[in-house]
Amino acid sequence: MTSQERDTLVIGTRGSQLALWQAEWVQGQLKQMAPELSVVLKRIQTSGDKIQDVPLAKVGGKGLFVKEIEEALLRKEIDLAVHSMKDLPAVLPSGLIIICVPEREDPRDALLTRDGNMLETLPLGARVGTSSLRRQSQLLHARPDLKIEMLRGNVETRLRKLQENQYDAIVLAASGLKRLGWDAHITECLPAEVSLPAIGQGALGIEGREDDRFVRNLLAKLEHEPSRVAVTAERALLKRLEGGCQVPIAGHAVIEGEKLTLDGLVASLDGKRYVRYSLSGSMSEAESIGVQVAEELLDRGAEPILQEIYGAA
Secondary structure (H helix, E strand, O other), X not given: OOOOOOOEEEEEEOOOHHHHHHHHHHHHHHHHHOOOOEEEEEEOOOHHXXXXXXXXXXXXXXOOOOHHHHHHHHOOOOOEEEEEHHHOOOOOOOXXXXXXXXXXXXXXXXXXXXXXXXXXXXOOOOEEEOOOHHHHHHHHHHOOOOEEEOOOOOHHHHHHHHHOOOOOEEEEEHHHHHHOOOHHHOXXXXXXXXXXXXXXXXXXXXXXXXXXXXXXXXXXXXXXXXXXXXHHHHHHHHHHOOOOOOOOEEEEEEEEOOEEEEXXXXXXXXXXXXXXXXXXXXXXXXXXXXXXXXXXHHHHHHXXXXXXXXXXX
């Protein structure tokens, strides 16, 4: 057996129910593709997991949910890491790459209410729970009367808080609810016109070491090219705007045939200033389209909005 080959693979993951589902799904795929391999999970607590009583935007820094996992990858304590793509910063540490993007799940935001109200029919001044500045901005743009309140914790904790009447509604990623088999809790999936998804939302990012050919070759079978291309355009937008996952930047790419359309958004925290732009082109131009959309957003007024938010963080 060469140094590149091995008989055991270690997958690094966060310990939440959703993170474990995602890592176990990859584990199952690997066992099917290489039955002779032993594939084990290693749970790693991240900074974002440890800090539960402060809004993420106030914690600061990029990669709150991946930094410790990436450090374990670089120390070769794990062989690959399974992330929610929206948690991955636009720039990865030297030596690490996204080695695989499997097929994307539903990228939309989901509204969950106790009484069946849709976003339009929520009572005046309804309390809506979210930890996302991106969701806050867009919800207030659509419904300035809403009271946005901080909501932290894993999916199960957030659902419990809704059921305990701490909120009138909460907003979560549809993909996580669907992966966990909790679709029945969704009252309404918000259309992109109302709530444009986060960069990479619904996609998994499998991260590994650039020089690890064994893992790269193995994971190549799970790669879904349209999902990779869409995420590439979105992440190029994020990189140009120098944004992290806790900034009100949204971006979603849709692929039809060979055509890619990227919709990008930057909004103020109160939703009153709202800059949005969409551009279409060839799939082969994904990165360039991402940069162009970012440049157009900046030209149309996104820059002062972002400077204010970064200054306040």
